[in-house]
Amino acid sequence: MRKTKQREVILDELMQLHTHPSADELYERVKKRLPRISLGTVYRNLDMLSREGIIRRLDTAGSQKRFDADTGDHQHICCVGCGRIDDLAAGAGRARCDTRVAKGTGYRVLGRRIEYLGICPACGKKTGRR
Amino acid sequence: MRKTKQREVILDELMQLHTHPSADELYERVKKRLPRISLGTVYRNLDMLSREGIIRRLDTAGSQKRFDADTGDHQHICCVGCGRIDDLAAGAGRARCDTRVAKGTGYRVLGRRIEYLGICPACGKKTGRR
DNA sequence: TTATTATCAGTAATGGTTACTATTACTAAT
DNA sequence: ATTAGTAATAGTAACCATTACTGATAATAA
Numbered sequence: 001m002r003k004t005k006q007r008e009v010i011l012d013e014l015m016q017l018h019t020h021p022s023a024d025e026l027y028e029r030v031k032k033r034l035p036r037i038s039l040g041t042v043y044r045n046l047d048m049l050s051r052e053g054i055i056r057r058l059d060t061a062g063s064q065k066r067f068d069a070d071t072g073d074h075q076h077i078c079c080v081g082c083g084r085i086d087d088l089a090a091g092a093g094r095a096r097c098d099t100r101v102a103k104g105t106g107y108r109v110l111g112r113r114i115e116y117l118g119i120c121p122a123c124g125k126k127t128g129r130r
Numbered sequence: 131m132r133k134t135k136q137r138e139v140i141l142d143e144l145m146q147l148h149t150h151p152s153a154d155e156l157y158e159r160v161k162k163r164l165p166r167i168s169l170g171t172v173y174r175n176l177d178m179l180s181r182e183g184i185i186r187r188l189d190t191a192g193s194q195k196r197f198d199a200d201t202g203d204h205q206h207i208c209c210v211g212c213g214r215i216d217d218l219a220a221g222a223g224r225a226r227c228d229t230r231v232a233k234g235t236g237y238r239v240l241g242r243r244i245e246y247l248g249i250c251p252a253c254g255k256k257t258g259r260r
Numbered sequence: 261t262t263a264t265t266a267t268c269a270g271t272a273a274t275g276g277t278t279a280c281t282a283t284t285a286c287t288a289a290t
Numbered sequence: 291a292t293t294a295g296t297a298a299t300a301g302t303a304a305c306c307a308t309t310a311c312t313g314a315t316a317a318t319a320a
Contacts, residue, residue: 002266002317025307038269043308045267059243061189063277064307077246081253088246095224098246107248113189114244116207116228118237123211131298132286153277168300171278175298193308194276 001052007045014055015069020076020085022064060085061113077107082115137175139163144185145199148216150206151195174222191214191243207237 001007013023013029021029027042046067050057058066060076066085074090086105098109131137143159151159159171167196176197180187188196190208196215204220216235229240 004267004317006268036269038271040270040309042269044238047309059191060245061191064226075246076245077248078248079250079253081249081256084250084252101246102248105248106251107246108254109246109248111247112244114205114242115190116205116231116237116239117210117241117243118232118235118239119211120214120216121207121236122214123209124238126211130242134286134298136299166300168302170278170301177278192301 001048004037006030006034006037006041007049009037010042010045011054011069012047016068017069018087020058020066022066024064024066031072058085077101077105077109078113079107131178136160136164136167136171138181138251139167140172140175141179141184141199144197147199148217150188150198152196154194156197185244188215207231207235208243209237210240 009030010026013026013033017026017029019025023043023046024039024069026046027037027039030037030042046055046057049055053071056068056071058068058076060066060078062083070087072090075088077088078085086107088101089104101107102109112115139160142155142202143156143163147156147159153176154169155171156176157167157169160167160172176185176187179185180197183201186198187202188198188206190196190206192213200217202220205218206215207218208215216237218231219234232235232239
């Protein structure tokens, strides 16, 4: 991966933001520093950077993908009013409860969206592993 | 909401499936019974039915929205291999753990995707409630 | 320097979803 | 039952987020 001005600015802006921006939000920011940059370049670099593990593409619900410069293990809280996403302090997650989250973020906590992830029986057979 | 043949068939097919189909998967099914139906009609009816609380639009990660005729409180497990989504047995969720989920579904459980949901401080001020 | 080629800007194409429009067919009131 | 009013429909265009393409540019190695 070559070092380019575009990638440098994209990563720098993402690291400054703690708002988990979408590609076009980031594009608007970056455009102020590199007016000739194209949206495609932003998408391509976000893709490269996340493949390399330098940033994270968030698997949140919603129509747009969001990106996070913090690759550490942490969770998010999403505002059902405005869509804003904030970080939850890391920590194995065991002892975390709604009141603790509320205290840490200032949110009124309404609930949790939980999906389990795994390998289904059919796919498990294919790879051999169980 | 008037009673139409299209809506009846769409709902009937969705209730028969336990695979949480996307709109176009459902469209392919319904087309076998109503060959002249249009994809837009499927989308419109899924939207109406979920607004009325008759079905559920799932807020899962992924590029396509999925729908579920089971509106009861339950969670899902998603296969990272093929994208298949299965139901987890309802139950307050407290005592649920990976081994229990694995036993119930046959999946090899890899992890959980958790998002907290709430009202952020700014939105909380607007509505007055805390 | 120069050659190589990854990356770029600009734009077209794609996939999922929603919006529009003239037509059809439920439903309620005659 | 007939009619009038109007949801809902089929078909299609538009929309939005994202990806793919193409010729030009610029980062790196020789």
